[in-house]
Amino acid sequence: MNVAQRGSGPWAGVRVLDLTGLSGAYGTRVWAALGADVICVEPPDGNPIRRMPPLAPGHEGLEASLWWAYFGASKRSVVLDPTNADDAEALVALIGSADVVLDDALPGTQESYPWLANSGQGGLGVAGIVERFPHLTWVSITPFGMTGPRRGWLSSNLIGWASCGLASTVGFPHGPPLAPAGEIGVLMHGASLHAVIGSMMSVRARNQAAAAGEPGLGQTIDLSLQEVGLWLSPETGVPLYLDDQVPRPRAGNRRPVTSPMGLYPASDGHVAIIAIQPAHWNAMAQWVHELTGNEGILDEIFVDIVVRREALEAVDAWVEELTTQFTKQELFVEGQRRRIPITPVNTVGDLRHDPHLEAVGWWRTESHPVLGDFTVPGSPFTTDGDWWAWQRAPMLGEHTDEVLGELT
Incomplete structure (x- = not known):
C-alpha cells in the first residue's frame, strides 16, 4: 500500500x-x-x-x-x-x-x-x-x-x-x-x-x-x-414509461406539464421559467396584464395547471410577449421581486463575469x-x-x- x-x-x-x-x-x-x-x-x-x-x-x-x-x-x-x-x-x-x-x-x-x-x-x-x-x-x-x-x-x-x-x-x-x-x-x-x-x-x-x-x-x-x-x-425516462408503457415524445425546450415551464426568449438570449404554484402563476399573469393589457390571462380558470396545459400554446404566446421585451437580467431581477422562479440561461461568458460567483471567489x-x-x-x-x-x-x-x- x-x-x-x-x-x-x-x-x-x-x-x-x-x-x-x-x-x-x-x-x-x-x-x-x-x-x-x-x-x-x-x-x-x-x-x-x-x-x-x-x-x-x-x-x-x-x-x-x-x-x-x-x-x-x-x-x-x-x-x-x-x-x-x-x-x-x-x-x-x-x-x-x-x-x-x-x-x-x-x-x-x-x-x-x-x-x-x-x-x-x-x-x-x-x-x-x-x-x-x-x-x-x-x-x-x-x-x-x-x-x-x-x-x-x-x-x-x-x-x-x-x-x-x-x-x-x-x-x-x-x-x-x-x-x-x-x-x-x-x-x-x-x-x-x-x-x-x-x-x-x-x-x-x-x-x-x-x-x-x-x-x-x-x-x-x-x-x-x-x-x-x-x-x-x-427523472426523464424509465418511471414515466413504466407508469403506463407509453413512450413520451421529446419535449424540446418546454415541458408540457403546464405553462409557463421551460425556456423562453429574452431580448438577449433565453430564461428558464417555472410557474406551477398558484402564487407563481398569479404573479406572472399580473405582470403580463400590466405590460400588455391582456385581460383574459387574469381569468381564474388559468390558475389550474391542467387548464394551462390544455391551453399551452396560447399561454406560451402571452408569456413570450412579455419576455421578449426584456433582457435576461431584467427578467431575473423583476422575477425575483415578484417571487416568480425565473433564471437566465447563462453562457460561459456570463458565468465568467457573474457577480455572485465573483463575490464568493469561485473562480481561481x-x-x-x-x-x-x-x-x-x-x-x-x-x-x-x-x-x-x-x-x-x-x-x-x-x-x-x-x-x-x-x-x-
Missing part, C-alpha cells in the same frame, strides 16, 4: 492509480483534490486527453490542451511503456503500491494484460492482480460492463447516451434525438464520479476491517456507462510553466476545513523518477 504521504485533505495517504482517459479523469481529479496521491500512468505519447482541443491560444503540443490543464490538476504524471520489460515490472510494482486503480480498457484486455507477460507475471489480468494484491480496489469503467453479451463492444460518450435511452428524451417533438450537453463527456464524468463513491467506500470498509483485526481486503468494482446512464435517467487563477496564468473553476463544494488541494496539471512524465524512486 501507499507509503507516500502527500497533501493534507481527508484522503491524504491514499494512492490512486489512473490508467484511464476521459472516462476516469473527473473522478481521479476529485480524489486528488481531496488529498489522495493520484498518479496518471501515461504512455510515451501521453494521455489521450492531452490531445483534446481546445488548445490554449498560441500553444501547441502535449501541454497545450485546456482539458488536460483542468482534469490533470493535482495529479502526478509517470510515463511507462508496458511493452518494455523494465517498465512493465515497474507498473506491476506501482499497482502493488496503490490503494485504488481505475482502468477503462475493454474487458478482454483487462482479463489478460499482455504487459504482465513482459513483467514475468504471466498472462494474468485483473483477477490475478487483485489476488496478488488483496488490499487493492480495482475499478473497471467500460461501455457495457465486464460481463454480458455486449461486454466487448466499443463505445463512446455519445453511444453511452444512446444505449441508456437518455438521448431519446433530448430534442424537439418532431425532430430527431439530440446529443446531450454538446461535446463534453458528461456521462463519462458521471461514471467516474460513481467510481469515486464506490472506491472511497471500498477503501473505508477495508480500513475499518483492518482496524478491527480482520483482513483488510479491497474490492473489484464494475461500472458500465450504459448502467450509469440508466441510473441517471429515471492557476499558473503553468507553458500556459502561464489562466482561470479555472473552483471546488464543487466547500467545507469548514481546507480540504481541497490546488496544484497545476503535471508536464508529461514530470514525476516518473520521483514516483519510481518511492518504490525502491
Whole structure:
C-alpha cells in the first residue's frame, strides 16, 4: 500500500492509480483534490486527453490542451511503456503500491494484460492482480460492463447516451434525438464520479476491517456507462414509461406539464421559467396584464395547471410577449421581486463575469510553466476545513523518477 504521504485533505495517504482517459479523469481529479496521491500512468505519447482541443491560444503540443490543464490538476504524471520489460515490472510494482486503480480498457484486455507477460507475471489480468494484491480496489469503467453479451463492444460518450435511452428524451417533438450537453463527456464524468463513491467506500470498509483485526481486503468494482446512464435517467425516462408503457415524445425546450415551464426568449438570449404554484402563476399573469393589457390571462380558470396545459400554446404566446421585451437580467431581477422562479440561461461568458460567483471567489487563477496564468473553476463544494488541494496539471512524465524512486 501507499507509503507516500502527500497533501493534507481527508484522503491524504491514499494512492490512486489512473490508467484511464476521459472516462476516469473527473473522478481521479476529485480524489486528488481531496488529498489522495493520484498518479496518471501515461504512455510515451501521453494521455489521450492531452490531445483534446481546445488548445490554449498560441500553444501547441502535449501541454497545450485546456482539458488536460483542468482534469490533470493535482495529479502526478509517470510515463511507462508496458511493452518494455523494465517498465512493465515497474507498473506491476506501482499497482502493488496503490490503494485504488481505475482502468477503462475493454474487458478482454483487462482479463489478460499482455504487459504482465513482459513483467514475468504471466498472462494474468485483473483477477490475478487483485489476488496478488488483496488490499487493492480495482475499478473497471467500460461501455457495457465486464460481463454480458455486449461486454466487448466499443463505445463512446455519445453511444453511452444512446444505449441508456437518455438521448431519446433530448430534442424537439418532431425532430430527431439530440446529443446531450454538446461535446463534453458528461456521462463519462458521471461514471467516474460513481467510481469515486464506490472506491472511497471500498477503501473505508477495508480500513475499518483492518482496524478491527480482520483482513483488510479491497474490492473489484464494475461500472458500465450504459448502467450509469440508466441510473441517471429515471427523472426523464424509465418511471414515466413504466407508469403506463407509453413512450413520451421529446419535449424540446418546454415541458408540457403546464405553462409557463421551460425556456423562453429574452431580448438577449433565453430564461428558464417555472410557474406551477398558484402564487407563481398569479404573479406572472399580473405582470403580463400590466405590460400588455391582456385581460383574459387574469381569468381564474388559468390558475389550474391542467387548464394551462390544455391551453399551452396560447399561454406560451402571452408569456413570450412579455419576455421578449426584456433582457435576461431584467427578467431575473423583476422575477425575483415578484417571487416568480425565473433564471437566465447563462453562457460561459456570463458565468465568467457573474457577480455572485465573483463575490464568493469561485473562480481561481492557476499558473503553468507553458500556459502561464489562466482561470479555472473552483471546488464543487466547500467545507469548514481546507480540504481541497490546488496544484497545476503535471508536464508529461514530470514525476516518473520521483514516483519510481518511492518504490525502491
